[in-house]
Amino acid sequence: MQDSYQILETAIRAAGKRAQSFRQSGLSVTTKSRQDFVSQADVAVEAELKEVIRGLFPDDGFLGEESGLVQASNPENNGVWVIDPIDGTTNYVQGMDYWCVSVAYVKHKEIQMGFVYAPDREEFFIAKKGQGAYLNGVQLTIHEPKQGQALLGLGRSNRRPVQEYCDLILMLDKQNIEYRRFGAGALMLAHVSSGLVHGYFESHLNSWDALAGLLLIEEAGGQVTDFLKNDGLLNGNLVWAASPQLWQDLRPLLSS
Known part of the structure; x- marks a missing residue:
């Protein structure tokens, strides 16, 4: 095998x-x-x-x-x-x-x-x-960012309202959290596992973009949302994945 x-x-x-x-x-x-x-x-x-x-x-x-x-x-x-x-x-x-x-x-x-x-x-x-x-x-082993140095990767799905994404940017700005949007969710998730960014959020991602990267993050010691619930395999789902403490700290703001 x-x-x-x-x-x-x-x-x-x-x-x-x-x-x-x-x-x-x-x-x-x-x-x-x-x-x-x-x-x-x-x-x-x-x-x-x-x-x-x-x-x-x-x-x-x-x-x-x-x-x-x-x-x-x-x-x-x-x-x-x-x-x-x-x-x-x-x-x-x-x-x-x-x-x-x-x-x-x-x-x-x-x-x-x-x-x-x-x-x-x-x-x-x-x-x-x-x-x-x-x-x-x-x-790979995920490490927590230093205080005030968290860098998030973001994605924006046209399956969700654009205002939702704008509200997200405003919230991160208020939290003084830097962000990047590179246009490839699967690779940004992989880069959470390698530490290039400290977390990744997208309000809706398809399974073919999400699953491999989510396992990489888990196996590197990170925390992820349960993507497969509610038939996420076929329907897609929200994604929030990060180093464990950052994931806990921002979860109420990102995945509610």
């Missing part, structure tokens, strides 16, 4: 490199919504990963941003692989380095495994439940 996970890791790396080659050769981009774009790279990367996963784990289900849900052969005993082929598509299309491939595995209503690969940055994150979180082979 270990060989299967090594094959999957190799496939994720290859898929990220293929996305890079698509961008270098030119992209055909169509608009999905005001916030989202889809390119032939999204579709091709998801299809490539889906083929590998089906070969390795034929009884498991699949949930992809582009292709939707395929149920497991026996949902009670088999899990679901959840994939965002390119998170941060706008950044990717614009030639920025802040985008990633995100893959997670959910079984028995728990996130069992997560991979986040940012090819332009050469960052490969991996976490397995109960086995720690790693960036390029180095184990």
Whole structure:
């Protein structure tokens, strides 16, 4: 079974490199919504990963941003692989380095495994439940920010009112808390686990953007909201994830 996970890791790396080659050769981009774009790279990367996963784990289900849900052969005993082929598509299309491939595995209503690969940055994150979180082979441990130095990552979903996001910014300003919005939730969550930012909040995130990063944070010693409650796998959910004390301190203001 270990060989299967090594094959999957190799496939994720290859898929990220293929996305890079698509961008270098030119992209055909169509608009999905005001916030989202889809390119032939999204579709091709998801299809490539889906083929590998089906070969390795034929009884498991699949949930992809582009292709939707395929149920497991026996949902009670088999899990679901959840994939965002390119998170941060706008950044990717614009030639920025802040985008990633995100893959997670959910079984028995728990996130069992997560991979986040940012090819332009050469960052490969991996976490397995109960086995720690790693960036390029180095184990990660979350530390609390120094007093007055917390830096939050933010996301804004067009599925929620824009005024809600404006109120969030005003609240953080009153709390003297710095924030950044980089446009790729999966990678920002991974960067909580590595300490680049100390927490991440978004009022609604889809499961393919959230699950891998949430496991990374948990396995690195952070605290996260229960994303899978209320059928978060299919419906998405609020995300608040951070170092433990920061999570507790800001939870009443962010997740109420």
